[in-house]
Amino acid sequence: MTILLYDLVGRDAARPFSPHCWKVAMALAHKGLDYRAVPTRFLEVPGIEGGVSTTIPVIRDGDKVVSDSFAIALYLEETYPDRPTLFGGKGGQAHARFIERWSQLTIHPYLGVTALGALHGMQDDANAGYFRSSREARYGKALEEVTAGREAGLSSFRAALEPLRSMLSYQRWIGGDGPLFADYIVFGAFQWVRVATAFQSIDANDPIAEWFGRCLDLHAGLGRSVPAAA
Template sequence: MSLEIWDLAGADDNVRFSPYCWRIHYALAHKGLTATSHPWRFTDKDTIAFSGQGTVPVLRDGSTVISDSSHIADYLDDIYPDRPLLMDSAQARALCSFIKQWTQITLSPIVMRTIMPELFAAIADKDKAYFRESREARLGRKLEEFAAPLDITRAEMKSALHPLRLTLGSGETPNQLYLSGATPGYADYIVMGHFMWARCVSQQDLLLEGDPVYAWRERMLDLYDGLGRKAPRYTGGAGS
């Protein structure tokens, strides 16, 4: 097998911050697969035109091309069923759809508001106009108006994460170290993608020590020989 992944990079080739690509970095590690990684920018639409669409992650496995993180996760379990499953049943797949929507609706805006200044600074210069235009159209306001200070977003995040906090730390399910159970699975990678998004571009931390979600994130950072912990980070701040 010969796997390739197209992965969003910042101005620095080594800074990879897409939450959706991070789901797949973790998914590949979970399955013991390695892929040649191609740094990609928002405006590099031509280089992934072969995928029939314009966003990453894109995975090429020999002659097969798959885009969309959910489709890629399903594909990896379907084609490599003898390697550890990301989702261990039909219900687990269906419930991961809910986790994905919950993450997107509940967590994603809070993370984005927190990291926006640093995120904008971290992306490649050639991407900045596209990023501003597309995101401002989606958000209905200027990036600067969407951004919010950490004291506000941290409180929002504390509230938003409460179902996850009780799942991991209520004592009702003491063996549940991960959202997926005693061991991590794709549901964990879905949520962790958003924490990696923040970590790879921002110095601000939405979580406080003592929170069961903080302890979970520490465990996640340690997985696969520190895959998340060792990832290069943008450290330039919000720039000018």
């Protein structure tokens, strides 16, 4: 049965942008599972599947509804053990949680800053109002002021990526010889920004950019199915 993925979009239903939804899209493709994305705006999230979650991704797989990208990956691994693994064993599953926390706390804050204004511009009027008020409350200033700080933070952001960059001198993927869910965790963050804005958070010659390009090529170019923001 086709799995439903409630996927965050703005005005254009063909440009899903959520980093966490991208993690799940890549995980579903990795498992070779048939799925259908259900384009969902911010204001529609509380109504999906009877209000099961305040955030997406949410998936429906037959009778089962699961929210939270990491929980979804664990569910897929457990439910479809004969498909390609997302974790490469129990150790990989445990260590992926560390990488998820690293990505969320080291990569997301800066990338969010770079994309914030553009993400606002992708919303329809009603959702743009929600986005502005919720994000301005979170950051304590106007969206435009937040994004204006991105140049100043760029070099320290790039320095903070050094563990990932250095790791890529040992192996091609966070998963080793091939990608695992931990790659999709970090991929989702960079894809979020690629879909939203032309701002280059990493230099084109950075090994991380090369790894990101490899991620975009995976699963018949799933990540490239949405063109980069111009």
